[in-house]
Amino acid sequence: MEWDVLDLKASHIFTPSAPIDSEKLFRGRKAQVKDVVDAINQKGRHAILFGGRGVGKTSLGKILRQKLSTIEPCTIISPYITCDTSDSFSSIWRKAFLEIRHILRDEPPDEYDLYKDHQFEWTPYEVRSNLELFTSRGLLYLVIDEFDKVECPDTRQFMADTIKLLSDHSVNATLLIIGVADDATGLIDNHQSIDRCLAQISIPRMPQTECESIVTSGLVTLGMSIQDSALFEIVGLSKGLPTYVHLLALLASRAAIDAKRLKIESVDVKRAIERAISHSEETIRAEYEKATFSPRETIYPQVLLACAMANTDEYGRFQPSDLCEPMRVITKKEYKTQGFTVHLKAFCETERGFVLKMLGAEYRRKYHFRNPLLQPYVLMKGLHAKFVNEEDLRLRRLDDMPLFNYSHEPTGGY
Ligand SMILES: Nc1ncnc2c1ncn2[C@@H]1O[C@H](COP(=O)(O)OP(=O)(O)O)[C@@H](O)[C@H]1O
Numbered sequence: 199m200e201w202d203v204l205d206l207k208a209s210h211i212f213t214p215s216a217p218i219d220s221e222k223l224f225r226g227r228k229a230q231v232k233d234v235v236d237a238i239n240q241k242g243r244h245a246i247l248f249g250g251r252g253v254g255k256t257s258l259g260k261i262l263r264q265k266l267s268t269i270e271p272c273t274i275i276s277p278y279i280t281c282d283t284s285d286s287f288s289s290i291w292r293k294a295f296l297e298i299r300h301i302l303r304d305e306p307p308d309e310y311d312l313y314k315d316h317q318f319e320w321t322p323y324e325v326r327s328n329l330e331l332f333t334s335r336g337l338l339y340l341v342i343d344e345f346d347k348v349e350c351p352d353t354r355q356f357m358a359d360t361i362k363l364l365s366d367h368s369v370n371a372t373l374l375i376i377g378v379a380d381d382a383t384g385l386i387d388n389h390q391s392i393d394r395c396l397a398q399i400s401i402p403r404m405p406q407t408e409c410e411s412i413v414t415s416g417l418v419t420l421g422m423s424i425q426d427s428a429l430f431e432i433v434g435l436s437k438g439l440p441t442y443v444h445l446l447a448l449l450a451s452r453a454a455i456d457a458k459r460l461k462i463e464s465v466d467v468k469r470a471i472e473r474a475i476s477h478s479e480e481t482i483r484a485e486y487e488k489a490t491f492s493p494r495e496t497i498y499p500q501v502l503l504a505c506a507m508a509n510t511d512e513y514g515r516f517q518p519s520d521l522c523e524p525m526r527v528i529t530k531k532e533y534k535t536q537g538f539t540v541h542l543k544a545f546c547e548t549e550r551g552f553v554l555k556m557l558g559a560e561y562r563r564k565y566h567f568r569n570p571l572l573q574p575y576v577l578m579k580g581l582h583a584k585f586v587n588e589e590d591l592r593l594r595r596l597d598d599m600p601l602f603n604y605s606h607e608p609t610g611g612y
Pocket residue numbers: 213214215216217218223224225226227250251252253254255256257258412439440441444
């Protein structure tokens with residue numbers, strides 16, 4: 199057995215920091231794929247895709263381009279634009295038109311090149327008429343990713359106006375706007391005016407079975423397998439975030455390969471957790487340190503862990519009373535909510551990096567993690583520090599015990 203080769207192969211299959219760009223590795227998301235394909239098939243309809251960080255928005259946007267080329271008989275022109283904080287409405291469309299021309303391998307005109315003119319201010323009207331010029335050459339499917347990053351104030355309104363114009367004129371082009379948000383309002387201004395021509399598609403966290411299939415199908419490709427208990431641990435810790443499924447599956451397969459084994463066991467997941475703590479994004483580690491730091495002994499780490507373990511509603515939100523049980527499990531002491539009110543308040547303030555977001559009036563206050571990617575990290579830290587064990591986190595499957603602490607697919611918590 200060529201263990202080195204297998205190790206290398208594993209890193210091509212499990213890619214925690216790169217979006218999926220091959221249909222072979224893409225799992226689940228059937229309903230969302232169908233919603234976007236429906237939007238593409240209806241002239242004048244566009245789509246907006248929103249969800250939390252790391253749930254798989256970019257992967258979905260990329261995979262759809264490949265899917266389209268298999269189901270549509272015509273030429274597909276599908277530029278993929280990724281926005282950043284410096285972008286404006288004009289710069290986004292400049293990128294889009296240059297990319298379209300690049301895909302079509304069009305030579306630039308000899309003299310004045312409109313698409314390269316940085317002075318030229320694109321308006322929704324001009325975008326529409328220029329896009330129309332390309333529609334005779336194929337089906338236009340434009341993805342604008344990370345739209346939440348754009349800071350330029352008018353861009354959201356202009357984009358809504360553009361969608362309205364494209365729809366009113368039945369231009370044969372579909373726009374897919376992707377970004378981190380709780381709902382469409384978080385990405386597009388005045389979206390009510392375009393409700394009829396805009397499919398609003400939410401990407402929730404991944405259901406447990408889809409997470410499991412990321413691991414098992416990846417391992418089949420590698421000629422490896424996994425013990426049930428190890429699989430439940432990986433999936434349970436990942437909390438429906440595929441980026442952690444990939445990270446833990448990669449590190450656990452490496453641990454098994456190091457031990458010259460083809461079957462992943464719980465000991466490999468243990469080693470994977472140790473490594474994941476130091477391999478997680480620097481920003482996540484910094485957020486954790488800032489939230490829990492104290493020169494004296496405090497219960498900040500324990501309270502944050504209780505937040506990550508708490509029962510939540512479908513949006514990933516919990517109430518202070520939801521922390522009493524996990525606090526008892528962690529500290530082996532009875533806690534009333536007064537015992538950690540100060541800590542919860544501090545987690546919502548800048549000094550502790552406002553890791554939690556607070557919602558609702560005082561008597562029915564709810565909280566959720568501002569960055570959902572922190573939650574699995576907090577659980578791994580808790581396991582590593584031995585504040586809790588796998589049973590406490592319900593990572594061992596008992597017949598009547600749900601693997602997740604929510605009974606149905608959560609839609610948010612961002
Ligand atoms: N449907 C999927 N099947 C398998 N892996 C996925 C899927 N969606 C996302 N992933 C993995 O999850 C991680 C985050 O995905 P990404 O698309 O970058 O998320 P987002 O754009 O929402 O931040 C990546 O490692 C990607 O490979």
